[in-house]
Amino acid sequence: xxxxxxxxxxxxxxxxxxxxxxxxxxxxxxxxxxxxxxxxxxxxxxxxxxxxxxxxxxxxxxxxxxxxxxxxxxxxxxxxxxxxxxxxxxxxxxxxxxxxxxxxxxxxxxxxxxxxxxxxxxxxxxxxxxxxxxxxxxxxxxxxxxxxxxxxxxxxxxxxxxxxxxxxxxxxxxxxxxxxxxxxxxxxxxxxxxxxxxxxxxxxxxxxxxxxxxxxxxxxxxxxxxxxxxxxxxxxxxxxxxxxx
Amino acid sequence: xxxxxxxxxxxxxxxxxxxxxxxxxxxxxxxxxxxxxxxxxxxxxxxxxxxxxxxxxxxxxxxxxxxxxxxxxxxxxxxxxxxxxxxxxxxxxxxxxxxxxxxxxxxxxxxxxxxxxxxxxxxxxxxxxxxxxxxxxxxxxxxxxxxxxxxxxxxxxxxxxxxxxxxxxxxxxxxxxxxxxxxxxxxxxxxxxxxxxxxxxxxxxxxxxxxxxxxxxxxxxxxxxxxxxxxxxxxxxxxxxxxxxxxxxxxxxxxxxxxxxxxxxxxxxxxxxxxxxxxxxxxxxxxxxxxxxxxxxxxxxxxxxxxxxxxxx
Numbered sequence: 001x002x003x004x005x006x007x008x009x010x011x012x013x014x015x016x017x018x019x020x021x022x023x024x025x026x027x028x029x030x031x032x033x034x035x036x037x038x039x040x041x042x043x044x045x046x047x048x049x050x051x052x053x054x055x056x057x058x059x060x061x062x063x064x065x066x067x068x069x070x071x072x073x074x075x076x077x078x079x080x081x082x083x084x085x086x087x088x089x090x091x092x093x094x095x096x097x098x099x100x101x102x103x104x105x106x107x108x109x110x111x112x113x114x115x116x117x118x119x120x121x122x123x124x125x126x127x128x129x130x131x132x133x134x135x136x137x138x139x140x141x142x143x144x145x146x147x148x149x150x151x152x153x154x155x156x157x158x159x160x161x162x163x164x165x166x167x168x169x170x171x172x173x174x175x176x177x178x179x180x181x182x183x184x185x186x187x188x189x190x191x192x193x194x195x196x197x198x199x200x201x202x203x204x205x206x207x208x209x210x211x212x213x214x215x216x217x218x219x220x221x222x223x224x225x226x227x228x229x230x231x232x233x234x235x236x237x238x239x240x241x242x243x244x245x
Numbered sequence: 246x247x248x249x250x251x252x253x254x255x256x257x258x259x260x261x262x263x264x265x266x267x268x269x270x271x272x273x274x275x276x277x278x279x280x281x282x283x284x285x286x287x288x289x290x291x292x293x294x295x296x297x298x299x300x301x302x303x304x305x306x307x308x309x310x311x312x313x314x315x316x317x318x319x320x321x322x323x324x325x326x327x328x329x330x331x332x333x334x335x336x337x338x339x340x341x342x343x344x345x346x347x348x349x350x351x352x353x354x355x356x357x358x359x360x361x362x363x364x365x366x367x368x369x370x371x372x373x374x375x376x377x378x379x380x381x382x383x384x385x386x387x388x389x390x391x392x393x394x395x396x397x398x399x400x401x402x403x404x405x406x407x408x409x410x411x412x413x414x415x416x417x418x419x420x421x422x423x424x425x426x427x428x429x430x431x432x433x434x435x436x437x438x439x440x441x442x443x444x445x446x447x448x449x450x451x452x453x454x455x456x457x458x459x460x461x462x463x464x465x466x467x468x469x470x471x472x473x474x475x476x477x478x479x480x481x482x483x484x485x486x487x488x489x490x491x492x493x494x495x496x497x498x499x500x501x502x503x504x505x506x507x508x509x510x511x512x513x514x515x516x517x518x519x520x521x522x523x524x525x526x527x528x529x530x531x532x533x534x535x536x537x538x539x540x541x542x543x544x545x546x547x548x549x550x551x552x553x554x555x556x557x558x
Contacts, residue, residue: 055439076445077438086439093436095429097497106429109422111441162441 007066008033008166008197009054014063016049016221023049025221026063031166031199036192038212038229039201042241045218047201048090051168054199055087056080067166082111086164088155090171090201096144100135100154101126103143107162126161133157133187149180156187167191168199173207181207209233217241248416252409259405263398272401276469278510279404280462283411284483285490285502287458290415291451292488293496294424296431297346301358302459302487304365305335307478309460314375314383314467324390324403324465331464332457339456343449350434359484366479380474383467400465411458415499418454427451459487482526486510489533495545504544 007030016024024046031037039047052058054065056077065073072080086107095103104126113120130136133153138146146154152172159167169188173181185207192198202208208215208229215232217225219241225232232238262272284302292298309331316322316330338361345357370378385396393399418424426447429437438444467473486509494505509532513525540547 057435057439076443078441078443081439081441089436089439093433095432095436097428097432098425102425106425106437106442107440109425110443114441158436158440 006033007031008035008068009199010064010066011054012064012066014050014053014060014065016046016053016058016060022221024053024060027218027221027223028063029216029223029226031197033197034192034195035197036188036211036213037197037199038208038215039199039218040203040205040208040215040232041218044220045241046221047218048170049221050218051087051170051199051201054080055085055168078110081107081162081164082114084163084165085168086159086162086166087168088152088159088170088172090174092148092151092155094143094146094151094154096142098143099140100130100143100146100157101139103154103158104129104161107158111162129157129160132190133160134183149176149183152176152184153187156184156191160191164196166197166199168201170201171203172200173202173204185211205233248413252413256402256405256409259402262401263393263395269395269397272395272397274514276397276401276404277514278507279401279408280466281486281490281506281510282408282503283404283462284459284487285494285506286408286411286415286499287455287462288487289491289496289499289502290418290427290458291448291455293491293501294419294427294431295448295451297350297448297452298352298355298488299342299358299455300355300484300488301342301362302484303479303481304358304362305338305456305459306463306466306483307369307475308335308338308365309463310466310473310478311369311372311375312460313464314381314473317383317467318375318381321386324386324468327468328403328407328461328464332461335460335463336453336457338460339453340449342456343452346448346452347445362479362481362484366475369475369479376474378475380472381467383471383473385468385471397469400469403465404462407458407461411461412499412503414454414458415502418451419499423447423450485526485529489529491543493532493536493543495543497542498545501543501545508544 009031011027011029014024014027027050041047049058053060056075060073064071067083067085072083095106101123105122108122108125113122127136127139130139133156135150135153135157138150143154156172173184176184181204188198188211200208200211212229215227215229216223217232217238224237224241225235288299288302312331312334313327317327342358346354349357375381389396390399426442429440429442430444430447434444466478490505490509491502493509494503495501509529512528516525516528536543
């Protein structure tokens with residue numbers, strides 16, 4: 001499958017080791033502007049390590065990460081967020097002592113309006129984003145008392161408040177009911193329609209098949225297959241990785 | 246505006262006090278309570294807002310005190326400059342402690358701050374210029390500043406000003422974007438960084454400001470006692486009190502450490518005079534346990550629950 005011509009994210013030869021364990025082994029992939037990109041693979045295959053390297057939670061040992069033409073692999077995470085890379089976490093990480101609204105005000109203050117804070121109506125903007133996510137009635141609720149699906153939505157809302165160009169959703173649907181999965185999926189489609197490139201890590205195959213335009217499958221830190229969702233799922237190596245046959 | 250007015254009234258009271266309060270002990274005890282307001286407020290900037298529990302208050306306090314003593318002995322530096330120098334030295338120590346947060350979190354950070362206290366105390370014990378282990382008597386300046394006739398009354402006013410500045414700074418940090426960033430760090434450092442918060446810079450700033458304020462509180466210490474020696478300047482009591490007072494008052498708001506320091510500081514003074522000076526350490530321990538068990542959010546939490554009726558579910 002051909003790589004996209006106009007790539008927003010270019011990953012070249014990326015490797016990451018933890019002691020003697022190779023978590024990522026020479027991974028190269030491009031993600032196009034405005035693309036919906038799915039990342040799958042069995043547990044421990046390196047999906048979360050890959051996005052930790054992209055978002056800056058970890059530093060890669062070798063290789064390069066170009067975001068919109070700029071090398072970001074040595075930048076601290078907060079600078080990457082300011083460039084336009086936002087993420088949600090596999091296990092939600094709310095700012096538990098703050099209200100939902102305040103959770104969104106943090107990135108609004110530190111990313112969107114850093115430098116011209118006195119002019120900004122951060123509360124109003126945060127409220128707008130919450131409305132779009134269907135969380136407006138929870139604005140004043142303490143983040144630590146949200147339900148699972150509300151937490152997932154809040155994480156996406158907080159990522160959106162950083163005004164990203166690339167949104168990485170790390171298993172945003174894990175543990176949700178099928179109705180809730182469709183709800184979150186709908187939100188992600190809507191965000192993509194507004195021009196945001198999305199990388200989705202997901203174990204719920206129905207969701208990832210429906211959402212992705214292109215899929216990448218990792219196993220033991222290597223790319224085993226990349227292409228259209230149908231082609232990847234039909235690939236014998238992918239089936240072997242998942243089923244062990 | 247209300248805050249500014251309150252601050253002016255307080256400083257005005259401390260400046261005018263010698264005209265109508267003639268009891269010497271009032272200034273002696275008041276100085277200690279004010280000193281604890283500064284220490285508790287400073288501790289809370291790093292410990293309460295950002296969640297990094299510092300057990301090294303004694304080290305910052307003593308660095309402030311000994312910087313002032315060394316410069317006073319060397320060039321007879323005036324009190325105002327002694328305080329600035331003490332704050333600068335302790336602020337630098339705070340910056341270094343801030344760098345520790347790169348690798349150490351939670352209890353490991355706290356243990357490291359105890360280690361720093363012990364190392365610095367050993368260094369000072371062997372520094373003969375400032376008296377080493379046997380201490381150094383300090384002769385106060387013979388000329389009184391302004392209209393004051395008693396140096397302790399002057400120190401009382403100076404400590405009031407330091408306390409007002411410390412609380413104003415904590416308040417400024419808490420209500421704005423810096424405070425929100427620090428709270429994000431306390432709640433989840435990884436998520437804070439991914440929300441664009443420059444966590445290292447904020448932690449360094451918080452640790453430096455917290456350290457500088459503790460140093461400012463320590464700088465007049467030798468003038469106050471006319472004497473300085475390492476084991477009282479580095480005393481673990483400062484660390485315990487600076488931690489207990491915000492916890493008893495409430496760590497979420499700038500007023501919490503102030504309430505805790507006034508309550509605990511006053512009770513300690515009363516107990517020292519009426520019962521014994523050993524007893525006041527017990528008071529800290531008992532009150533800390535009672536509050537941690539009965540009111541984890543301190544006096545502020547009780548206020549919220551029973552007066553504002555906004556109970557935590």
